[in-house]
Amino acid sequence: MKRTFALVLALTFVIGIAVFASNAQAADPLGDVKIKKDEPIHIAYWFVVAGPDASLGEDTKRGVEIAVDDKGGKILGHPIKLSGQDTGCNAEGGQAAATKLASDPTIVAAIGSNCSSEAKPGVPILWKAGIATVSPSNTAPYLTDPKRGPEYDGYLRTAHNDKVQGAVAAQFAFKKLGVKKAATIHDGSVYAEQLQAVFAEEFKKLGGTITSQEAVAPTDTDMRPVLTKIATGKPEFIYYPIFIAAAGHITRQVKEVTGLEKTNLMSADGAFSPDFYKAAGETAVGMFHSSPDFSAFAGGYKDFLAKHQKKYGEKPIAPFHAHAYDAATMVFAAIEKVAVKGKDGSLTIGRKALRDALYATKGLKGLTGTLNCDKFGDCADPRIAVYQQTAENIKKLENPQVPFWKPY
Amino acid sequence: MGQRFHGRFSPTDIVMWLIGGGLIFLAIWGAIATLSAGVYSARHWIDFVIFGLAQGSIYALIATGYTMVYGVLRMINFAHSEVFMSGPYTAYFVAAAFYRSGFLDAHPIVSLLFIFIVSMAISTGIAFALERVAYRPLRNAPRLVPLITAIGASFFLQYTFRGLYGSGFQAYPVFKMLEGHWTILGIRILRFQLVVILAAVLLMLALYSFVMRTRIGKAIRAVSEDKEASALMGIDVDKMISMTFVIGGAAAGAAGVLYAVMFKQVHFFMGFIPGIKAFTAAVLGGIGNIPGAMLGGIFLGLMESIGPSLFLDGLGIVAPYQLKDAIAFTMLVLVLIFRPTGILGERLAVKKA
Amino acid sequence: MNGGQSIWKSAVNIGAIGALTTVLLSLIGMVGAFSKRDIIYEIVTMGHTLLLTVGVFLSFLSAKRASQKGLGRVFGATLITGILTSGGVALLVIVGKTINLRMVFVNASPALYQLLIFGFDASFGVPLLLFSGLLCGLFAFLLFIAPPILRRILITGISSVAIAGVLQDLLRPIISIWGPLAGINDVLFAVNGLTLGGGLGMFLIISVVMFFWAHKGNKIKTKISTLPPGRQRMLKTGTWLILAVILIALPQILGLFLSEVITIVGLYVLLGLGLNIVVGFAGLLDLGYVAFFAVGSYIVAILTSPELGFFNMGFWSALPFAVIAGILAGVLLGIPVLKMRGDYLAIATLGFGEIIRILVLSDWLRPWLGGAQGIGKIPNVTISGYVFSTPQQIYYLILAGCLLVGFISWRLRDSRLGRAWMAVREDEDVAQAMGINLVATKLMAFATGAAFSALSGAIFATKIGSVYPHSFNVMISINILCLIIVGGMGSIPGVIVGSAALVGLPELLREFAEYRLLVYGAALVAMMLLRPEGLWPEEKRRRELHKEEEPEAVPADAQGSA
Structure with a gap:
């Protein structure tokens, strides 16, 4: 009995592997996804939707969902099926989620991840399975670095490379505000640590002095001690490109610390969202944020906010929903471009073709600006502007409409 | 009880004392270096102390809940951090409604009082239900089992509240009368910090006298000394254990509002870190010992506020505030090396459950 | 509890619990989210299944409560519980349609109400909802009277x-x-x-x-x-052989993702076996166990990663260093906490875990440990040219690790040292009086546990290819502790069962992202309430726990069969 069992088992393998191997020949070098008539086009997100960073993933997930709604839930007559995996904002979560997506042959394209640490192990796994992914919120430079290696060929993002944004902030501080002494704070995240490092480097290059580079934990609430330490260096400018919770605490508490009452404050797109105005309240009036210049498309964003309110009963809860919306739009547009309709109502989507179409995205008008992908997958509008918060927009819990300063 | 190895010093003792001594030496060296560099003025140090006291008194209030439960059940109530979260998170909606209607600005004290009541009621309710559902059936199980149900309950509550109220942040409205600062004896102190410190001290005094003076308090202490004997003396042990959770929950609810007044943001994950800190405080002071928990909380708050600047700045370590929790925990280990049962020692019956 | 009155009361109580549960499930968004997924295409959604399961289960429970009192009462009790359960949801719909609950509860959307009343108009949907509650009750009743x-x-x-x-x-x-x-x-x-x-x-x-x-x-x-003993032995070896074949063939049958899940479970088995020695055998409550995992990972990362470029070793030459560093860290932690007991130990170790995480994250040590950006480009494991890179390949590495560590802990348990650990666990003072060297025994426990953990960390580092401080937070320690207790403290198969239940299942349910931790929490509580001794307890411990129950249980059984 055992022997028969083992034999059957072995036979199954052999046949299975044979069938698997014979399947491999297809028109697209990475294989095709065939979608029969009425079957859905499967798109998956991998975001952090559980744990302490859940609001980041929830927010981006909503951006994608609204993009699906705006598409009428259909591409080329096929319904869109959206599924998702939790990534937990850590490397192992990203790896597990990516593996799960990679094992599902029906997935056409992916949207994610949220944290750069997830993308590092996750993207190569997806690309091995021929799945291209567009991230709405990874900002770490190495993901689109020319030396990143071929395993990241399937990776694109609508979020800003830290290198661009950190440098703009430094130029703004030095050239526009004319400050000579600045301090930075990061929260130990890959994003913030990198941004402040770029800022500090650029600021020093311009001739400024960095009085101190401090760090807090994203879960810290009492920032007064660390701010007091910063105050001893008497900076004229504090740059803290961190996320909503900690940035809110710093903004509220900085004016309570002796010596920092008149210091200029600046944060980045990680805290450029209605939720931040809730967290910081009126104390945010007068501070600066760097973010893409979407003044030309502000109408679209207003519409988005109205839909968001209607669908979820609240304002966006983190900053990257618009980027997520754009990522989804990009994916939809690319699918429409490359999908081949069969006579029987089926669709064939080549994986390599889809990836190439994504990389060829040019002049796509999104909520965060015009999307143009370069050859390493950086698609965000490179025009970063600086905004100043006014009492009015804080009260309305809206982003300011008109940039305060533009570097270009 | 058996905490000393009889008579002689073993090599491990020497290693232990070396570690402890080394850490103390580093701390003193750092402090001297910082002070002699003269970067910080007296004003800065006073600010550090006030910040630390305000933060510490909130830790202390939460820690009393931990310590009381530990006293009667000998278990770490891991879900206490969620008891702390549930009150102020729910009371936020009351505060927001008051704010929108203008009632908050018109009658700030009445609204604050009402917010306190709502928060304490919710936290108390959750603590009570927690004990009934997750702990009472396990009264005689091995002692790690309730710890696991506590962890499970903690997850469950966190994600239930996340589902109910959403995963984003909510921010308490500003209480205008608590904004700005007072100057007392030439020391500038933020109003709400003073209020938080005073409120915490008052609450702790009330709690302490309740436990020491009232019949229920005495019964609770009796139960924590010896359950069987108290049952024989006619004390309803189950009821007293419930009472302990109720009191601990009320203290956590009150601490939650103070926290919200001071930091404004509420969130489904807000309880986790203060919960761990408060438990550390309880251990630091000597677990099961209410004044110890209070002292431990204040000590921890001060260490987090002053420690990085005082000990690390002088040693030339960059971004010292990133290491503040490391300092707090190192201090904990140091205290426990020299006093294995906390600063004030533990007030537990000799018989271990 | 006797008399008809109390049956109705208990039926109403259970119904109230049902109402509360279903309303809560709706308000936390589980019903809404699950309704997008069908179980049977276009007929039954997961959302409905969830609510119906609650209704049927609770009605069945009240039927059981009423079982002694005749079928009529059972019937009444199930119907009451069923209709109350659906009544709670109906009330939610009615209240929600008149007052905007969404100011407080984000999920209380009109879409949810429509879903709950099956998409009909309220005047038809609400009665239908109540009727479905009755059906649940009826179904539970039928289930109850059906032959086992x-x-x-x-x-x-x-x-x-x-x-x-x-x-x-x-x-x-x-x-x-x-x-x-x-x-x-x-x-x-x-x-x-x-x-x-x-x-x-x-x-x-x-x-x-x-x-x-x-x-x-x-x-x-x-x-x-x-069967004759000879044949039986053959059958036994046969079973073992089949098991071995399955273990070897597993990744090929299961495909990519399940292999990934198994490798993750395997890493936790390694960790669990280590903590099992510290907590399960020696009874030392360690909440900072992740520290050694971090030490193992970081040592491998530092020694092998070309990104830092200090040593550029291969995995196999770095591995011994990782394990030795783990042992040293274990002893280093062990010495200061030697004299602490119980929860003082718990919090001191928790602190130690946090200190390690904060140090690897810090800007201060960034030039050596990578800081917030972590360490990347950790090479894959190779054995004479064969590269372990996919989960299906890494599986074998982890399987080998698990077998080795499992064998060591099995031998240790029955060794002199193992018995010394258990003596310390049961009573430290008595153990010392019996001539057991407390210091050496405890330090050995810490060191062995740390070595296993460091091994797991080393494999983890090459599996992910990069290490970040955020991977080593206190939740990992807590999770490992949960899995060894849920599995059955001190039991080696329990560790495997516990890892599968507490690590494997949540991984499988990754797509239910925001609800999986909620379910995890509820399941932890439920499991501990139902089986405090764990899923696969150690023999000795099971007997200890049920010592009082056993003599009673036997006559109760005898009565039942009589």
Whole structure:
């Protein structure tokens, strides 16, 4: 009995592997996804939707969902099926989620991840399975670095490379505000640590002095001690490109610390969202944020906010929903471009073709600006502007409409 | 009880004392270096102390809940951090409604009082239900089992509240009368910090006298000394254990509002870190010992506020505030090396459950 | 608890719990989110299944409560519980339609209400909802009066179909790699959920198999036990052989994702076996166990990563350093906490874990440890040219690690040292009086546990290819502690069962992202309430825990059969 069992088992393998191997020949070098008539086009997100960073993933997930709604839930007559995996904002979560997506042959394209640490192990796994992914919120430079290696060929993002944004902030501080002494704070995240490092480097290059580079934990609430330490260096400018919770605490508490009452404050797109105005309240009036210049498309964003309110009963809860919306739009547009309709109502989507179409995205008008992908997958509008918060927009819990300063 | 190895010093003792001594030496060296560099003025140090006291008194209030439960059940109530979260998170909606209607600005004290009541009621309710559902059936199980149900309950509550109220942040409205600062004896102190410190001290005094003076308090202490004997003396042990959770929950609810007044943001994950800190405080002071928990909380708050600047700045370590929790925990280990049962020692019956 | 009154009271109480549960499930968004997924395509959604399960389960519970009091009362009790459960939801719909609950509860959307009343108008939907509650009660009643075998078949069949529907996105890719068997997919699954035919077919097959097993199972069992000892031994070795073949072939059968899940479970088995020595054998409550995991990972990363470029070693030459560093860290932690007991120890170790995490994250040590940016480009493991890179390949590495560590801890448990650990666990003072060297015993426990953990960390580092401080937070320690206690403290198979339940299942349910931790929490509480000794307890411990119950249990059984 055992022997028969083992034999059957072995036979199954052999046949299975044979069938698997014979399947491999297809028109697209990475294989095709065939979608029969009425079957859905499967798109998956991998975001952090559980744990302490859940609001980041929830927010981006909503951006994608609204993009699906705006598409009428259909591409080329096929319904869109959206599924998702939790990534937990850590490397192992990203790896597990990516593996799960990679094992599902029906997935056409992916949207994610949220944290750069997830993308590092996750993207190569997806690309091995021929799945291209567009991230709405990874900002770490190495993901689109020319030396990143071929395993990241399937990776694109609508979020800003830290290198661009950190440098703009430094130029703004030095050239526009004319400050000579600045301090930075990061929260130990890959994003913030990198941004402040770029800022500090650029600021020093311009001739400024960095009085101190401090760090807090994203879960810290009492920032007064660390701010007091910063105050001893008497900076004229504090740059803290961190996320909503900690940035809110710093903004509220900085004016309570002796010596920092008149210091200029600046944060980045990680805290450029209605939720931040809730967290910081009126104390945010007068501070600066760097973010893409979407003044030309502000109408679209207003519409988005109205839909968001209607669908979820609240304002966006983190900053990257618009980027997520754009990522989804990009994916939809690319699918429409490359999908081949069969006579029987089926669709064939080549994986390599889809990836190439994504990389060829040019002049796509999104909520965060015009999307143009370069050859390493950086698609965000490179025009970063600086905004100043006014009492009015804080009260309305809206982003300011008109940039305060533009570097270009 | 058996905490000393009889008579002689073993090599491990020497290693232990070396570690402890080394850490103390580093701390003193750092402090001297910082002070002699003269970067910080007296004003800065006073600010550090006030910040630390305000933060510490909130830790202390939460820690009393931990310590009381530990006293009667000998278990770490891991879900206490969620008891702390549930009150102020729910009371936020009351505060927001008051704010929108203008009632908050018109009658700030009445609204604050009402917010306190709502928060304490919710936290108390959750603590009570927690004990009934997750702990009472396990009264005689091995002692790690309730710890696991506590962890499970903690997850469950966190994600239930996340589902109910959403995963984003909510921010308490500003209480205008608590904004700005007072100057007392030439020391500038933020109003709400003073209020938080005073409120915490008052609450702790009330709690302490309740436990020491009232019949229920005495019964609770009796139960924590010896359950069987108290049952024989006619004390309803189950009821007293419930009472302990109720009191601990009320203290956590009150601490939650103070926290919200001071930091404004509420969130489904807000309880986790203060919960761990408060438990550390309880251990630091000597677990099961209410004044110890209070002292431990204040000590921890001060260490987090002053420690990085005082000990690390002088040693030339960059971004010292990133290491503040490391300092707090190192201090904990140091205290426990020299006093294995906390600063004030533990007030537990000799018989271990 | 006697008299008719209390039955109605308990039925009402259970109904109230049902109402509360279903309302809570709706308000936390589970029903809404799950309704997008069908179990049977376009017929049954997961959201409905969830609510119905609650209704049926609780009605069945109140039937059980009333079981002594005659069928009429049982019938009444189930109906009351059923209708109360649905009544809570109905009330939510009515209240929600008049007051905007969304100011507080984000999920209380009009869409949810529409869903709860099956998309009909309120005047028709609410009565329909109440009626469905009655049906739940009725179904529970039928289930209760059905013969046990029929009940078992029904429950198993329906729940297997439900599970297949829930896990559709998991099963489909696995079945699709089975070559000729891949056709099952087309029969079983529709676009979303199972096909009606597939669901029914599956139910039928399971019913038949169960029916057959119920009739013939005992016969087969007795046949096996009456075999001559020689044949029995052969059967045993045969089973072991099959097990070994399955273990070796597993990644090929399971495909990419399940292999990944198994490797993750395997890493936790390694960790769990280590902590099992510290907590389970020696009784030292360690909440900072992740520290050693971090030490193992970081040592491998520092020694091998070309990104830092200090040493550029291979994995195999770095591994001994990682394990030795783990042991040193174990001893280093062990010495200061030697004199602490119980929860002082717990919090001191928790602090130690946090200190390690904060140090690797810090800007201060960034030039050596990578800081917030972590360390990347950790090379894969190679054995004479064979590269372990995919989960299917890493599986073998982890399997080897688990077998080695499992063997060591099994031998240790029965060794002199193992008995010394258990003596310390039971009573430190007595153990010392019996001549056990407390210092050495405890330090050995810490060191052994740390070595296992560091080994797991080393494999983890090469598996992910990069290490970040955020991977080593206190939740990992807590999770490991949970899994060894849920598995059964001190039990080696318990660690495996615990890892599968607490690490494997949440991984499988990754797509239910925001609810999986909620379910995890509830399941932890439920498991501990139902089986405080764990899922696969150590023999000695089970006896200890049930010492008082045993003598009572026997007569109770005897009564039951009489």
